[in-house]
Amino acid sequence: MSEARTRGLLVRNLRPADFAAVIELCRRVYPESRPWTVVQLASHLEVFPEGQFVVEEERGGAILGMASSLIVRWDDYDFHAEWREWTAAGLFTNHDPANGRTLLGAEVMVDPAVQRRGIGQRLYAARRELVRRSGLRRIRAGARLRGYHRHAAELTPERYVERIVRGELRDPTLSFQLREGFDVVAVIHGYLRNDPESLGYAAVIEWLNPEVARPEDSAGRDPRFRRPEAG
Numbered sequence: 016m017s018e019a020r021t022r023g024l025l026v027r028n029l030r031p032a033d034f035a036a037v038i039e040l041c042r043r044v045y046p047e048s049r050p051w052t053v054v055q056l057a058s059h060l061e062v063f064p065e066g067q068f069v070v071e072e073e074r075g076g077a078i079l080g081m082a083s084s085l086i087v088r089w090d091d092y093d094f095h096a097e098w099r100e101w102t103a104a105g106l107f108t109n110h111d112p113a114n115g116r117t118l119l120g121a122e123v124m125v126d127p128a129v130q131r132r133g134i135g136q137r138l139y140a141a142r143r144e145l146v147r148r149s150g151l152r153r154i155r156a157g158a159r160l161r162g163y164h165r166h167a168a169e170l171t172p173e174r175y176v177e178r179i180v181r182g183e184l185r186d187p188t189l190s191f192q193l194r195e196g197f198d199v200v201a202v203i204h205g206y207l208r209n210d211p212e213s214l215g216y217a218a219v220i221e222w223l224n225p226e227v228a229r230p231e232d233s234a235g236r237d238p239r240f241r242r243p244e245a246g
C-alpha cells in the first residue's frame with residue numbers, strides 16, 4: 016500500500032469503498048462515454064492493487080482524481096492495437112508481472128472542477144515511484160489527442176503531434192504528459208471508439224526509468240516526434 020500526503024491531499028491506493036465516487040468522477044470527466052464499471056474496478060484491485068491510485072481530499076474525503084495501470088510484456092502487443100486490447104477490455108486480466116517490464120497507464124483523470132492544480136502531477140509521481148520501486152523499465156500509455164478535432168481539417172494527426180512536441184500548439188492532455196517527462200513513440204488510429212475529441216487518434220507515449228533504461232530503449236524513435244531540446 017502506498018500513501019503520500021501534501022497540502023490536504025492524500026494519494027493512496029484505490030479501495031472498494033471508492034468505486035461509486037470513481038464512477039461519478041468518470042461521468043464528470045467523460046460525459047459522453049461509458050464510465051468504468053464496478054466489475055472492472057474490482058478486477059483492477061484483484062489483479063494489481065498497487066497499480067491503482069486515487070487522490071483524496073483529506074477534509075471531506077472527496078475523490079478528486081484517479082490513475083489506473085497494469086504491467087505488460089510490451090512485445091506481446093501491437094503498437095496499433097486498441098485500448099481494449101491493451102487492457103483486456105478494461106479488466107486488466109492480462110496483467111503480467113512475472114514477464115512484463117512495462118507499466119501500462121490505462122487511465123488518468125482529474126475532476127474538471129480542480130484541474131490545473133497539480134493533482135495530475137501527483138498521480139504521475141505516484142506511478143513513477145511505483146516503477147522505480149518495482150525496477151520496471153518504463154511507463155507507456157496511449158494519450159488520446161484530445162484537441163485534434165479542432166485541427167483535423169488542416170493537419171494530419173502526425174503533423175498535429177509534431178507541432179505539439181515542438182510547442183507550437185497545445186493539447187490539453189498530450190502537452191501535460193510531455194511536461195511530465197514522456198516522449199511520443201508513435202501515433203495510432205482506432206485507439207478509443209466514439210471519442211469526438213480525439214476522433215480515435217492517440218499518441219503512444221513513454222517514460223523510461225533512468226535507473227534501468229538502456230540506450231537502445233530510446234534508439235530508433237521516430238525523429239518527427241523528438242523534442243527540440245533533445246537535439
Ligand SMILES: CC(C)(COP(=O)(O)OP(=O)(O)OC[C@H]1O[C@@H](n2cnc3c(N)ncnc32)[C@H](O)[C@@H]1OP(=O)(O)O)[C@@H](O)C(=O)NCCC(=O)NCCS
Binds near residue numbers: 122123132
Ligand atoms: C490530463 C489531466 C489528468 C491533467 O490533470 P491536472 O490535475 O489538470 O494536471 P496538473 O494540474 O498536474 O497539470 C496540468 C497543467 O496545470 C499546470 N499546473 C499545475 N499546478 C498548477 C497551479 N497551481 N497553477 C496553475 N497551473 C498549474 C501544470 O503545469 C500543467 O500545465 P501543462 O498542461 O502546460 O503541462 C486532466 O486534464 C484530465 O483529467 N483530463 C481529462 C481526462 C484525460 O484526457 N485523461 C488522459 C487520458 S489519455
